[in-house]
Amino acid sequence: LDLATALDLLPKVELHCHVEGTMRPGTVIELAHRGGLALPTENLDELYSYGSLDEFLSIFWLVQSTLAGRDDWARLGYESVLDAAAHGRVYAEMFFTPARHLAGGQRLGDVVAGLAEGIAAAEAQTGSKAMLIADIDRAFGPAAGLDMVTELGELRRAGAPGIERVLGVGMDSTELGVDPVSFTEAYRAAAAAGFRLTGHQGENSPPSAIAAVVDVLGAERVDHGLSLVDDPELVRRFAAERIPLTVCPNSNIRIANAFPALADHPYPAMRAAGLLATVNTDDPAMTDLDLGYEYTSVAEAFGYTFDDMVTIALDGVEATWLDPDAKRALR
Numbered sequence: 001l002d003l004a005t006a007l008d009l010l011p012k013v014e015l016h017c018h019v020e021g022t023m024r025p026g027t028v029i030e031l032a033h034r035g036g037l038a039l040p041t042e043n044l045d046e047l048y049s050y051g052s053l054d055e056f057l058s059i060f061w062l063v064q065s066t067l068a069g070r071d072d073w074a075r076l077g078y079e080s081v082l083d084a085a086a087h088g089r090v091y092a093e094m095f096f097t098p099a100r101h102l103a104g105g106q107r108l109g110d111v112v113a114g115l116a117e118g119i120a121a122a123e124a125q126t127g128s129k130a131m132l133i134a135d136i137d138r139a140f141g142p143a144a145g146l147d148m149v150t151e152l153g154e155l156r157r158a159g160a161p162g163i164e165r166v167l168g169v170g171m172d173s174t175e176l177g178v179d180p181v182s183f184t185e186a187y188r189a190a191a192a193a194g195f196r197l198t199g200h201q202g203e204n205s206p207p208s209a210i211a212a213v214v215d216v217l218g219a220e221r222v223d224h225g226l227s228l229v230d231d232p233e234l235v236r237r238f239a240a241e242r243i244p245l246t247v248c249p250n251s252n253i254r255i256a257n258a259f260p261a262l263a264d265h266p267y268p269a270m271r272a273a274g275l276l277a278t279v280n281t282d283d284p285a286m287t288d289l290d291l292g293y294e295y296t297s298v299a300e301a302f303g304y305t306f307d308d309m310v311t312i313a314l315d316g317v318e319a320t321w322l323d324p325d326a327k328r329a330l331r
């Protein structure tokens with residue numbers, strides 16, 4: 001067995017993956033045609049090349065806007081889990097970011113029910129499980145974030161179909177000119193409604209913003225957390241407290257353009273500093289990635305052995321929001 005095959009087959013969890021960013025190219029084109037949505041080019045290789053996070057986001061939003069209703073979300077959830085299962089993913093806590101769909105009149109209950117239905121069908125077929133994290137889209141502002149969280153809490157109290165899949169709340173989208181502290185009220189409401197908390201930060205913002213997500217918003221994990229390495233004191237604290245970072249090394253090259261090549265990524269420095277830094281794909285279909293390749297390229301770029309990668313995979317299990325028995329079952 002070569003390393004790439006072994007790492008593709010290795011049972012892995014994933015904590016940083018946007019379900020919309022897993023949409024198959026064929027599905028994007030089919031749904032865009034059906035909706036009469038003009039893509040700037042039908043050549044997705046061309047469409048999927050980005051100079052910065054914000055440039056990526058404009059294409060991400062285009063992909064998101066092809067999802068017109070419950071059945072589309074169900075198809076997306078189904079195909080997403082099938083595709084990840086093919087590369088050894090056994091469990092995921094996966095983001096969905098419904099702000100523009102809610103603004104366009106879709107019901108949050110339909111989005112959740114659709115995703116949950118599709119995921120359940122793929123789980124039954126593959127044994128690969130996926131739970132959900134409802135992300136606030138920062139571009140829509142704090143009031144829209146609070147509205148989404150409030151509605152999520154109502155769905156939970158009502159026992160709405162599929163809501164048991166939604167474990168937590170996070171936030172994503174642009175970091176430019178956005179103070180994470182402005183989402184405090186939404187995070188408080190999410191915690192009060194019983195949701196776990198995470199948040200994207202430090203992909204395009206300084207370490208002080210990462211600290212705010214943990215200390216002010218109460219997040220238990222940080223998604224990306226890349227700029228943490230610029231603050232050695234904060235690195236020591238995150239390492240001591242085992243605060244998980246859901247790192248997406250190849251995404252940081254292909255989306256954020258943060259480094260010229262994977263070899264320049266601070267991932268090995270993060271691990272060497274004792275950080276609980278997991279490996280994830282972010283938006284695999286929109287960056288031509290899969291979790292097996294992500295593990296393989298990290299191993300090859302940084303000289304990690306198969307055993308090193310098993311340790312990283314086990315850290316992923318530790319960082320999940322599963323209860324201790326369910327974690328034990330994955331180890």
Ligand code: HPA
Nearest residue numbers: 018060172173200282283
């Ligand atoms: N960062 C911010 N927003 C996103 C990302 C990301 O990596 N992927 C999808 N939405």
Ligand code: ZN
Nearest residue numbers: 016172200282
């Ligand atoms: Zn992300």
